[in-house]
Amino acid sequence: MKIIAGEGINEYYAQTLAMLFFPGAKFPKQHEEDDDPSELEVSCTEDAEGNLLAFARMKREDGKEACGEGTFVPMAGVTPQRAKKLAVGRAVFAAGKELFGVQPPWGVLTGVRPAKVAAEFLASGGGIQKTRQFMRSEYFLSQKKAALCASVAAADMKLKKQLAPNMCSVYISIPFCPSRCAYCSFVSYTTPRLLSMIDEYLDRLIEEIGAIFRHIARTEQRVACIYVGGGTPTILSPEQMKRLLSAVSEYVNADELLEFTVEAGRPDTITEEKLAVCKQYGVTRISVNPQSLSDAVLENIGRKHTSMDFFRAYGIAKESGIRDINVDLIAGLPGDNFTRFSRTLDRVCELEPSNITVHSFCVKKSSDFLRQSTDIYKNSGGDAVKCVDYSQLKLRNTGYKPYYLYRQKNTVGNLENVGFAREGHEGLYNVIMMEEFHSVYGAGAGAVTRLVSWKPDGVKPEKIKRIINPKYPYEYLRDDFSASAFEEKLFEAEEAFKLDDKNAEAENE
Ligand SMILES: C[S@@+](CC[C@H](N)C(=O)[O-])C[C@H]1O[C@@H](n2cnc3c(N)ncnc32)[C@H](O)[C@@H]1O
Ligand code: SF4
Structure with a gap:
């Protein structure tokens, strides 16, 4: 698809808008061949009063065209960048409609974070009803x-009230899995040769964890949440899990944390012994994820476990006494349909987990599905909408409330991912990440540290800085790492961040 973006319009943003109406569209570079005749042309002008008038022309594959206009009148609290995005977005919306x-x-x-836009409005004094209207009209x-x-x-x-101003959280990455699921593009090592790196990886990870916690103590912060994510953290043996969690326990008293999650994940890696180690070290939340309870779907997506494995693992999790269990599902999976999905959700609800997260199937660039079939959206988009609608209705009617929301590109039907929880059992770390309530220090391959600062009574973060770790375990291990040098680097970065008055744009648009 061809994008013609006028002066001052970010081409990447125009592509994102195009994908609202052309899901899965590809945008070849100028020198690359493009056999897709669809087009989107956008432009925007500003008058002397600062009012914006945007124009969009859209052409479909069959040659049919339509145009649309969008306006934006200057408004307090809306940056010029956001104003232009809104005007252009409205023009594209009108043309697409x-x-x-x-x-x-x-x-x-x-x-990615639609609720953040609403939260900003809400925090600046709009009530919930007005927030709804604002999201509709703007x-x-x-x-x-x-x-x-x-x-x-x-x-x-409401959840933000639990957080003190000096709090931060810690993410620990375990990018290893027992096998690769066909739909997944998370960085994760799965072959026996790569899995044999785990012990060496833990050595390095534990050093980094030490440096991070020492830095947190030195800067007088308090840890709110720890999240051990993956990949599949329960790929670790009980002994490896013990090594990791006991290293963490040297620096924090788990009783003082608001939440301690070990993502676990794949049911076929969950054992009583591993969860006993988690419980011993104060873990309060784990995930047991079937994605679907249809064995046909599980086979189709290369999950390498059955629905029975899920029920077995869920039973172990329940017995472990860990406070919260989350169950991840995906709507719109290849081979799934409304009947199978609704049956899956109904069966999960019968177990009464405290958290259920419903993702919408996302065709990630490096996922095998995209290479196999570009029709994936057409095939499953329709039913995915029904599944997501059903999940939201069913879960609300069964006593769950939505507390966490994010969107990704290339998702079936342009749908969202929603975390539901019983009141008082929300996954706080997820909310902190989405709303960027405070700094999160990331340890391990692929982890990202986000330094975040808020002004007292601010409605959004004042500035954000990212420090990105090497993506792959082999790069991470190749690093010439010294815990004391890393600790010093982190401290310097934090000091520079405090002094830097550049107002980094929050990631909410
Ligand atoms: C980081 S993954 C790891 C979880 C764990 N390894 C597992 O597979 O159970 C977290 C969640 O993202 C969701 N997810 C992964 N790939 C996805 C995709 N292509 N589309 C939608 N959701 C996806 C799944 O629900 C998954 O449980
Ligand atoms: S187990 Fe989870 S992280 Fe690993 S490949 Fe499958 S979906 Fe991805």
Whole structure:
């Protein structure tokens, strides 16, 4: 697909808007061949009063065209960048509506964190009803999505009250899995040769964890949440798990944490012994993820475990006494349909886990599915919408509330991922990540440290700085790492961050 972006319009943003109406579209570089005749042309002008007028022309594969206009009148608290994005988004929305006869449910909101936009409005004094209206009138969200967004924002504002200003959290990455699921593009090592690196990886990881916790103590911060994520953290043997968690326990008293998650994940890696180690070291939340309870779907997505494995692992998790169990599901998986998905959800609800997270199937660039079939959206998009609608209705009616929301690109039906929880059992770390409530220090391959600062009574983060670790375990291990040098580097970065008054744009659009 061809994008013609006028002066001052970010081409990447125009591509994101195009994908609202052309899901899965590819945008070849100028010198590359493009056999897709679809086009999107966007431009934007500003008058003397600062009012913006944007224009969009859209052409479909069959040659049919439509145009649309979008305006934006200057408003307090809206940066010039956001204003331009809104005007251009509205023009594209109008052209797409005309050309395809559909209105994307998320309107012109293309960012990863839709609830953050609503939370900002809510924090600046709008009530929940006004927040809904704001999301509808400014961003063109459907009634359902505006209501979802406002509910999540309200839940997050409430959860924020648990956090003291000197708090931070820690993420620990275990990028190893027993095998690779066909739909997944997370960095994860799965072959026996690469899995044999785990002990060496833990040596390095534990040194880094030490440096991070010493830095946290030196800067007088307090740890709110620890999240051990993957990959599949329960790929570690009980002894390896003990090494990792006992290293953490040297620096923090688990009783003082608000939450301690070990993501676990794949049911076929969960054993009583591993969960006993988790419980011993104060873990309060784990995930046991079937994704689907249809064995046909599980086979189709290369999950290498059955629905029975899930029920077995869930039983072990329940017996372990760990406070919260989360169950991850995916709507719109290849081979799934509404009947199978709703049956999966109903069976999961019968178990009454405290958290259920419903993801929408996302065709990631490096995923095998994209190479096999570009029709994936057409095949499953329709049913995925029904599945997501059903999940939101069913879970609300069964006593769960949405508290965590994010969106990804290349998702079936342009749908969202929503975390639901019983009141008082929300996964706080997830909220901290989405709302960027405080700094999160990342340890391990692929981990990202985010330094975040808020002004007292601010409605959004004042500035954010990322420090990115090597992506792959082999790069991470190749690093000439010294814990004391790393600790010093982190301290210097933090000092520089405090002094830097550059207002980094928060990632909410
Ligand atoms: C980081 S993954 C790790 C979880 C764990 N390894 C597992 O597979 O159970 C976290 C969650 O992201 C979701 N996920 C992964 N790939 C996805 C995709 N392509 N589309 C939608 N959700 C996806 C799954 O629900 C998964 O449980
Ligand atoms: S187990 Fe989880 S992280 Fe690992 S490949 Fe499968 S979906 Fe990805």
